[in-house]
Amino acid sequence: MNPSSKVVYLTFDDGPIPECTPQVLKILAQYGVKATFFMVGENAERYPELLAQVRAAGHAIGNHTYHHLKGYKTCTHTYVQDAERANNILQTTLFRPPHGRMKYSQKKALRLAGQTIYLWDVLTHDYNPCYSVEKMLSVVQRCTRNGSIIVMHDSLKAKDRMLLLLPLVIEWLQREGYQLGVLD
Template sequence: MLIERSPLLLQWVTPSLLWRVNTADKEVYLTFDDGPVPEVTPWVLDVLDQYDVKATFFCVGENVAKYPELFQKLQECGHSVGNHTYNHLKLYKTEPGIYRKNIQDAALTNKSSLFRPPHGQINRSMIQWLHAHKFKVVMWDVLPADYDKDRTGQQCFDTVKRKTRPGSIIVFHDSLKAQKNLMEALPLSIEYLLDQGWKFKTLI
């Protein structure tokens, strides 16, 4: 079963994580995971530029090392960046020491204090370690699941349309896996939200 919005109980038991920005204003935070990659990220940047929208990109360190010019362009275009580990590791399948080093390896290429765990996998000890190392852990409020091959771009857009609320953090993916759905859902989502008077902000 797809969970399109992070459950309130999960947010309640992890209050130190940022699931949604606390605001009553019509502000939304568009984020992208897993890039940068040359097949998708430049297209995303063009779309964001077309609508004059800024976003936050949680980058995989390995991709940053492969495509440093693209990573630099993200920042030159006025977007924020965050750490998404070096190899997109799953916490629950990785020895804690290896996972921590993977975060630190990513930090060598990406100095951001923002961190989002791949697949949303996090636990209490890792939260404590991240906070001790001055990372702000960012989760999400709206999950269109553009990476899901069983969904369509229209379904992804419908999720954004139904679930967005003040302060929502929406997560898309600038990845090959999500490319098809993203290319349909992203312009539709931005156009709809702008038409409805929403303002886009970056996480810092």
């Protein structure tokens, strides 16, 4: 995003799930910061109260397809339909392809449908059990710059490490003078 203003963007992929998303919301509220949640449509449909809670708290919602599809393994028609199915629930113009990859034809079709595609530049590796909290924090500290988009996961796989990391990241960002923005 804009490299000349000291704003960074926290993003959460793969939720919402009751085992993790409420705890993320609680931490964000404690620090008074907003984030962007790229939701899997299937999860949002299953837990509409979580979708409503995220929205009501003033966070941004993004589309992460209905079934968390791998673009490269899916034909464009199916991919776009799946994203549309998610968007019936999520009602957003923000899109992030699962695994950060998709075909050019999929990107083109989604952009024509009015979607803006957001990847990230700071990967916390919160889903990777080989990364300690210290190591994840040092990645964030080393890679974050003005306009950075940081990705974490409100997923079962990542939650234990992510919930420890999140307050440390927010405290560090605030100490460094970064504002936390939402994508729009």
